[in-house]
Amino acid sequence: MTDTPLWRAVSALGTRDPATPLWRGVIVLRVTTLLFALGSFIVHYDGYTNKWLAWTSFGVMTVWTVLSSALYARPTSRWPWLVGVDLVLTVALMFTSAWILTTAQFDANTPLITTVWAAVPPAAAGTRFGALGGVLAGLVVSVVTGLVRFRFDVDVARDGFLLTASGFVIGLAATMARRSADALTRALRMEAATAERERLARSIHDSVLQVLARVRKRGAEFGGEAAELAKLAGEQEIALRALVTTEPTHPSENGTTDLRAALQLLATPSVQVSTPAGEVQLPEHVTAELVAVAREALLNVEKHAGEEAHAWVLLEDLGTEVVVSVRDDGPGIEQGVLERAAAQGHLGIAESIKGRVRDLGGSVALDTAPGQGTEWEVKVPVAARGKR
Template sequence: MRPEEADPDARWLTLVMHLTFYVLHLTALIRFIQRHPSSVNTTLVIVLAALLAGIYAAGVGRDTYAPTDPSMRRPQALRVVWLAAVVLVWAVLVELAPSFAWVAVPLIYAALRILPPVAACVLVGVLTVFVTIAQLRLAPRFDLDLVVGPAAVAGFATAVFLHMKRLAARQRRLIDDLIRTRRELAATERRAGTLAERQRLSMEIHDTLAQGLSSQQMLLQAAERTWDRDPAKAHGHVRSATKIVEHNLAEARRFVHDLAPADLAVSGGLPQALRTLAGRESDERLRVLVHAEEPGGPELPERVQSTLLRIAQGALANVREHARATTAVLTLTTLDDRAVLDVADDGRGFDPATLPETPQGSRGHGLPAIRARVRQLGGTLAVESAPGEGTVLTATIPLVGGQASD
C-alpha cells in the first residue's frame, strides 16, 4: 500500500500537487505559443514541454510526493532518478522559455519529500535561482522584488515544510511508543490474569479435589487396618470412600465447566449445602455440626454462596489435618448487609500471629487461601485461637456496596 493510499491527507496533497504542475505547465506553454508563435525555438519548446509532461506522468505512479521512510538511509533510487530527469528537462525548458519557471513550485515540494533535508534544501536553492533568473529575463528592467520575493517564498515554504515533516516524524515515534506500550500493557495484563487464574485454580483444587483425595486416603487406610478383624466396618469405610469419589467426580466436572460447587446444585441453597458437607465430613474421628439461619430476605448471590462453601470446605480440611479436634461447628448468619460464616473447633489451637499472609511452601494454601477468597469479595477474615483452646474462624462478606453482588 502506498502512503497516500493509507493517508487521505497525503492522497489529497498528491492530487493538488499534480494538478498544480499540469496547470502551471499548460499555462506556461500557452503563454509561450501566444507570444512566440513563429519563433525558431517554438517547436523545440513544444517537444521539451511534452517530454517534461511525459516524464512527470511516469513518476506519478511511483509515490512522487510520498515522504521517504525515515528509517531508510537514502531515498529510493528510482524516485531520485525521476526527480533528476524532471529537473534537468525543466531547466533546459526554462532556459528556452522563462515562462515555465513557476513549474518549480510542485518540483520544490517533490524535492522536499523525496530527498534528505540537506540535499533537498540545496536543490530548492538551485530551483529558486532558476526562477529568479527567469523572472529577471521577463522583466523590462531590474526589480529587487524579483530577487527577494522568490527566495523569501521558497525559504519560508521550505522551513514550514521541514518543520511539519519533523512534527510528523515525532508523531510517528509517539504512535510507535504508544503501540509498544499497549502491547507491553496487554502482555502484563495477560501475565497478571494468568497468575490470578493459577491462584484461583490452586485454591479450587485444594478446597475440593485435594480434600476429597485426602479423605479417601484416610478411609482406605482405615479399611485396610480393619479388613481382617472387622470386615463390616472396613466395607463401610470403602463405601464412604466411594461416595467421596462420586462427589469428587461431580466437583471435577463442574470445576472444568467453571460452574458452582456441586453441593449448591441441590435445592436448599447454601444452608443445605453446608449440611451436606457436614454429613460427608463427619466420621468417628470428627463430628461436624451446622447451625444455619435461613435467609429472611432475598437469596444470597451465587458468588457469595460458592465462596462461603469453599471457605467451609477449606476450614474443615485444616481442622481435620491440623487441629486434632473431635467437634467442629459451622454457623451461617445472614443479615441485611452481610453474610457471616463461623467455623469453630475444639482442637489444639495455635498462635494466629504465626500465620503467613500468602501461600508458602509446598503446601501453599489453607488459611492464606481462605483469606484471599474473602478479600476477592471485599470481606474480612478473623481468626481467634490460642494453643490448647481451639479455633474460631469468622468470614464476613458484605452484601451491599461491595463486590459480592452477581
C-alpha cells in the first residue's frame, strides 16, 4: 500500500520543507550583502577610527556568512534558536560601528560596518516564523540602527519600513507555502487512501460480499432459522460495504477525525446514514462523543421501538455548528416518561446523550409524540473543532 506512487509522493512532501526556496534566497541574500559590505568596507576604511575592530567585525561577518549559510542550506539544521542567534549577532556587530566610524562619518550618513548585511535576519525570521517573526526582527534591526546613529530621522525610518515590510512579505510567503504544501499532502493522502479502498472493495466484492449476499438471499427464501442467519449476513454485508467505502477514521496529524466517516459505519439494514459529500473534521474526542451519542440514540430505538423500526442518522455541517439528528419511525415517547425515569434514578438518556453534548458546549432537542416516532437533534458549535 505504502509503495504506490501516490504514497511515495505523500512521503516526499512530508519530509520536505515547503519554504526551502525561500531559505535559498536567504543564503543568496547573505552572500550578496556581504559582498556589498566588503565594497563599503574598502571605500570607507581609511576614515575608520578603529581599524582593528573594523577588521574583526568584518571577519566575524564573513565567518558567520559561511556558517549560517551551511546551516540554513540543510532542512534539519534550521533551528529556531539559530535564527535568534543570527539576529543577536547582527545587532552586536551593528553596535561596534559606534567605535569604528568617526563623528564626521556619522554626520555624513556613512553606512554602518554591517550596512545591508543587517537585512538578512528579518528575512530569515520571516522564513522560519512567518510574517510576525519577520516584522519583529525588522523592527529590532531598525531600532538598533537608530540607537547606533543616535538619531531617528527620515533615513532611519525609511530603512526600518523596508526591513519590516520585507520581513512581512517573506514571512507571508513562507506561511502560504507551508499551508499549500499541507493542503496538497492531505489531498494526495486522501487520493491514495481512496485508491487503496477501491482496490480492497473490488477484491472483497469478488469474494466475501458475494458470499454474504448469497447467504442473505437464500436464507430469506428458506425462512425459519435460516432467515435469522440471512438477517445477520445482511447486516454484516452492509457493515463491510461501509467499512471499505468509508474514509479512515483514525486521527490526522493535527488530531482531528472525520465525523462523516465515523457515522457512516453505523449503517445497518434498519439504519440509514446521510452525510455531506465532504469531510467534517472535528477533534478526535468530539467525534468520539458525537458517535457515542448517535449509538445511544440508536440503542434506544432497538430497545423501545421494536425490531421492525427503522432509523435515520443525518449529519449537517452548517459552518458555525454541526448538527447530528437521529430519527426513527417507532411508537414515540409519551409525555413525562423521561422525567419519571430521571426521577427514579434511570439516567441513561440524560447522561449518555444530554450529558455528553453539554460537555461539548452543545445543545440537545427531543421531538417525540405517541405514534409519531422520536427525533434527537444534537447541535455542537464549530468552536468545538479547536478544543483539545
